[in-house]
Amino acid sequence: MTQNEKNSMQRLVDELNDYAYRYYVLDDPAVTDDVYDKLYDELLALERDVGERLPDSPTTRVGGEPISAFLPHTHISRLYSLDKCRSFDELREWAAKAVKAADGEDIAFTLEYKLDGLTLCVTYENGIFRGAATRGNGVTGEDVTEQARTIRSIPMRIDFRGVTEAKGECIMRRSAFRKYNETAEEPLKNPRNGAAGALRNLDPSVTAKRNLDMIFYDVNYISDDSVRSQEEGVEWLRKNRFKTEKLLVSRDIEEIISAISAVDRDALDFDIDGMVVKVDDYALREKLGFTDKFPRWAIAYKFEAEETTTKVKDVVWQVGRTGKLTPLALLEPVELCGATVRRATLNNYGDILRKKVKIGSAVFIRRSNDVIPEILSAVDGTGSGEVTKPTVCPDCGAPVVENGANLFCTNRESCRTAVIARLAHFVSKDCMDIDGLSTNTLGKFHDYLGVRKPYQIYDVTRDDLLTLESFKDKKADNLIAAIEKSKSPRLSAYINAFGIPNVGKKLAYDLSVKYGSVDKLAAASADELAAVDDIGEHIAADITGFFAENRELDGELRRRGVTPLADVVTEGPLGGESVVLTGKLASMPRSKAAEAIQALGGKVQSSVTKETTLVVAGEDAGSKLDKAKAAGIRVIGESEFLSLINA
Helix, strand or coil, X not given: CCHHHHHHHHHHHHHHHHHHHHHHCXXXXXXXXXXXXXXXXXXXXXXXXXCCCCCCCHHHHCCCCCCCCCCEEECCXXXXXXXXXXXXXXXXXXXXXXXXXXXXXXXXXXXXXXXXXXXXXXXEECCEEEEEEECCCCCEEEECHHHHCCCCCCCCECCCCXXXXXXXXXXXXXXXXXXXXXXCCCCCCCHHHHHHHHHCCCCHHHHXXXXXXXXXXXXXXXXCCCCCEHHHHHHHHHHCXXXXXXXXXXXXXXXXXXXXXXXXXXXXXXXXXXXXXXXXXXHHHHHHCECCCCECCEEEEECCCCEEEEEXXXXXXXXXXXXXXXXXXEEEEEXXXXXXXXXXXXXXXXXXXXXXXXXXXXXXXECCCCCCCEEEEECCCCCCECCCCCCECCCXXXXXXXXXXXXEECCCCCCHHHHHHHHHHHHCCCCCCCCCCCHHHHHHHHHHHCXXXXXXXXXXXXXXXXXXXXXXXXXHHHHHHHHHHCCCXXXXXXXXXXXXXXXXXHHHHHHHHHHCCHHHHHHCCHHHHHCCCCCCHHHHHHHHHHHXXXXXXXXXXXXXXXXXXXXXXXXXXXXCCEEEEEXXXXXXXXXXXXXXXXXXXXXXXXXXXXXXXXXEECECCCHHHHHHHHHCCEEEEHHHHHHHHCC
């Protein structure tokens, strides 16, 4: 390889690795996929021509040939397991013992997530990735280097030029887990098993298909002894391009306990089974020492389990507002996360087959972001009653048709359940916000007043209401007033109320800002819509298809006096600002804060990107705050935010 070829190769490797770091670690893409792919192909062609590749080349991440067996790997520094506690009193006792053992020294504690994955120790020499190994018994693990190469958040090169071991957790994110199980012939039972199984598969190409991630939390060994505390270690990891999560440092164990109490597991895209509390200072750790099994300077606070098993009693089919039939499993009651669970969701009939669910099956269920838990899989060989695919709608008896993976009622426009579900969406809080129109009342509107279309709600009179059971003068007056009040919605809520497939609250707001009216939105082409952020070809087709079939809805509503108000504020204290909310706000829900930002001319973003100009940080702000500080983005607290919106 000539020097010019080597220079060209190094330039491409550095550029691609930087783009990968921005995408996989910072969640801040710098180029489009097309640009990245062209540079990658250029590097691949150069490597083929030369017959060599650099050790940190991104082309090494492609799953290589299967290996015959995992070889043992001895860690430079031992990896310890942690003692556990399940109550705050036990945690307080541990902290008191640590203070006592430190002869009353002032101790700073750290708090971090206890990630539910597979521990990996990754080794670097002279800045280059040299290998990865599982924890094993703490002294010797299994070499999984080729499998680890496929994980994009593990850097192939770091700035540190000595020898180091970085420790972290290999995880499968919940979003990746759900996506994988949508098409998997053998669904994974949970994200942890998905990560562990992928890493311990002898074929790296199988590992690559799982789309694993890596979050680092410890410098297990560093040759220059430059890291002297947990806080310094996490900062060192960040500076060397390792993906990390937030770290709380406090000298008050009660503050640590308060932070644990505030953890919202449902808001995370990865599983945690607890929180880890450590003594921050390494020198103090040496003083505290170890028991026979555990370090005295760290402990894991364990949460309640988010998974359990129970038995399927029956499977029923529910009809949604689009006419889609969704299977719902009726379960033998079981306790999960402090609640009694009697139902669990299944996505479609294909999901039932993939998960091998039968009547009488023992099943693994999991708490998710939804109120109703999800069935992960059935225990092999359990259950005897096959779940029957419906041929007619369970509500109206109309024939059922298959569209892709799902079943739909062919009588969508007249099916009572589907009609009422659409009406319920239309009047909901994030849409027209008509207080007093419960699903039960909408059922009466349907059955006795002939309401089938959303705009017919505005034809209902006070006298009509008084003919319905349970309606007296005051209740009727209140509902008529609420219906009248709803005639001036924000344009974003108005668009959301239409029930366009795959268009929710946030996307409806983005569309309202871009187009400014329903007329302009309805006239937009699929190609034009596909160019909008968060809209691809599929959603663009959903929007154009909706207006092709339902163009009269806007006109009928306007003829009844419904006049949406623009969301755009041309002037305001936040005009032109792109704002990210992170952490918990004591004064208001995040949805209200977002509305306040929009009312002042600002645009609300879900994550920190190169477009972000302001971050509002509440309590327990995490990685978004860290990214903002690293990028030099302006950050304000809740009190300053309140002063801004109340000015």
